[in-house]
Amino acid sequence: MEWFSAGGDEFARQVLQRGIAAVFLIGFLNAAFQFPALLGERGLLPAPLYLDRIRGRGIPTLFHWRYSDRLLLTVAWSGAAVSALLVAGVPQSGPWWLPMAAFLLIWGLYLSIVNIGQTFYGFGWESLLLEAGFLAAFLGSNDVAAPVTVLWLFRWLVFRLEFGAGLIKVRGDRAWRDLTALYYHHETQPMPNPASWFFHHLPRPLHRVEVLGNHFAQLVVPFFLFFPQPIASVAAAIIIITQLWLVVSGNFAWLNVLTILLAFTAVSDSAIQAVLPWAQFGSPDPAATPAVFVVVVLAATAAVLYWAWAPLKNLFSRNQLMNASFNRWHLSNAYGAFGSITRHRNEVVIEGTNDPPGPGARWREYEFRGKPGDPRRLPRQFAPYHLRLDWMMWFLALGSYGAWFPELLRKLLAGDARTLRLLRRDPFNGEPPRWIRAQMYRYRYSTAAERRSEGVWWVREPAGILVDPIEGPGPVRRRPPAW
Structure with a gap:
């Protein structure tokens, strides 16, 4: 099973599993605290009325059975509890199927919420979280080595996320092409943070350098995620640094945090040990990988590769879609952000x-x-x-x-x-x-x-x-x- 098992990627697996679960935890808490007021039985866009309209369309959600605010809260708090267990690493300490079952459960529960969330859940990072959670289900437990095919699918996800965002910018708004986008962005972004005022007042030549750096990070660097180590780790580090810059300068929900977590899929154990020499990572024996686990992972890999054609075509389409899902399961999506910049x-x-x-x-x-x-x-x-x-x-x-x-x-x-x-x-x-x-x-x-x-x-x-x-x-x- 050496061809199937990734070597030197245990740190990446731990970051992916625990980090993605932590974002799911935030998403479920968000639903528990906000969904009833926004979309509940007496909300601004009541989910029961929406469910009546989509009945028979085959949109997957367990709320087709029935909707109530009490059931919504049960789903949200159950998902939060399972997510917290994954953050703590409890299912990962069991057999390979246990973290798989846990991730597929929270993916299904959150999918049920997103698919009735209407405009309040119409954000690209909802689909990104669902796709990441589905892939995380096939990373295995601590007893088996991380499957190399799943790690490459994560790199493909990061590539689509970053390269798609870069293309939508240069195709969408002259301000990205003439390097003036950040003259306006920090002031006009949806929800500025405490540092945004200071970023806005940086010298304009520096803003132009920022835009150039963004184009490099999104249009050039993603290709190097597929190169051998240590090149892939360097590419991931550049993506992580640019995303941290966005974390410091704005409020974009969990988009940037999740992108940072996903970028760690290309960071090798040896790269971490070069920075932290005392770090030690276990290496499960590839021979201990059960055959049934291999079959399940390869089947999932084949399904994701089948779905990959639609987002691949979208990347090179003149009419590129931004933040679009090509199937009802929110898997293999198109991503992008700020294809246009408002000036006021x-x-x-x-x-x-x-x-x-x-x-x-x-x-x-x-x-x-x-x-x-x-x-x-x-x-x-x-x-x-x-x-x-x-x-x-x-x-x-x-x-x-x-x-x-x-x-x-x-x-x-x-x-x-x-x-x-x-x-x-x-x-x-x-x-x-x-x-x-x-x-x-x-x-x-x-x-x-x-x-x-x-x-x-x-x-x-x-x-x-x-x-x-x-x-x-x-x-x-x-x-x-x-x-």
Whole structure:
């Protein structure tokens, strides 16, 4: 079995299994804390109504049987518990089939959630987590050597992720081609973090160097993941460093963290020992690999290679798709991010009042946890946790007006406790306001001088009304913003 068993990759296997399980843990906790308010029985986009619409379409989810918030929480907490066991390495200490069963279980449970998550789960990193979790199921336990075919499939996943992201950029927006993208990106990204203001104010020549470095890391380096060691380890290290740069400069849920974990698939034990000479890694005897394990892994490998044709064609298509899944199981997906860069930042600000609308009305602002609001408030770090409502508010400001937003306003008018828990601050302390409205603002980062003199991180100015004042229960009528 020496041809089947990878040698010198035990560190990579441990990072992949425990790291991917840790991201699943975050995903399940995220579902437990946010899904009922966003998509539950009385959520903004109720899952039961969606399930009625997709019945008979063959979309895999155990909620076809029935949906209830209690069942959703059972799924989420069960998935979190199994994920925590995998992080601790408990199933990996048993026979080869035990971690396989554990990973396939959490993959199936999370797939059931994603497939009814609608727009709130329409992010590329959901599919990335599902694909990574499926592959991790076939890495084996501590008693068998890591299968070489699975490790190569992980490298293929990292290649698609990085190379696809690089292609979508240079194909999609002139700002990536003329190296000016980072003149805007740190200011206009969906959810800035505490360091984003400082990154934005770096010298413009350095921003151009950053874009060049990004193109090199995404369009050139991924090919070297398939080279012999130590070249593959060096390529992985470059990807890890560039992803750490993104972790420091923004809030992109678990996209960057998961990419870092996946890149370790190309880092050999000898490379780790070159940095950490005291590190020691066990090496299971290839002869001890059960034949049935080999058969199962090779069958899974053949299936993934069969599915690989669609994303491979997509990479070289003029109409490249970004963050698309080519099958209902979210396996062998197309990835990419920021194919276009917005030049200005618009924000939707929701306000309520108990006064009759007019010049004398005192409007009070609802504050979200992550998205910019109060200009004096420094953006917070939330990634790898995903603030789904805050992200959708960013898309809303770009013009993606969905059915969930009028429902959000109705929930706020009713003082709905579940919805209010998604926010950072309710100016009415749980009591429903009499009137509510949604305003548009144009935001920009403050200059260093404005920061010193006024203590603000943002400067904003009105850009129009998105939703006119509405009173109590009633239709929500949108007015086109004036930007």
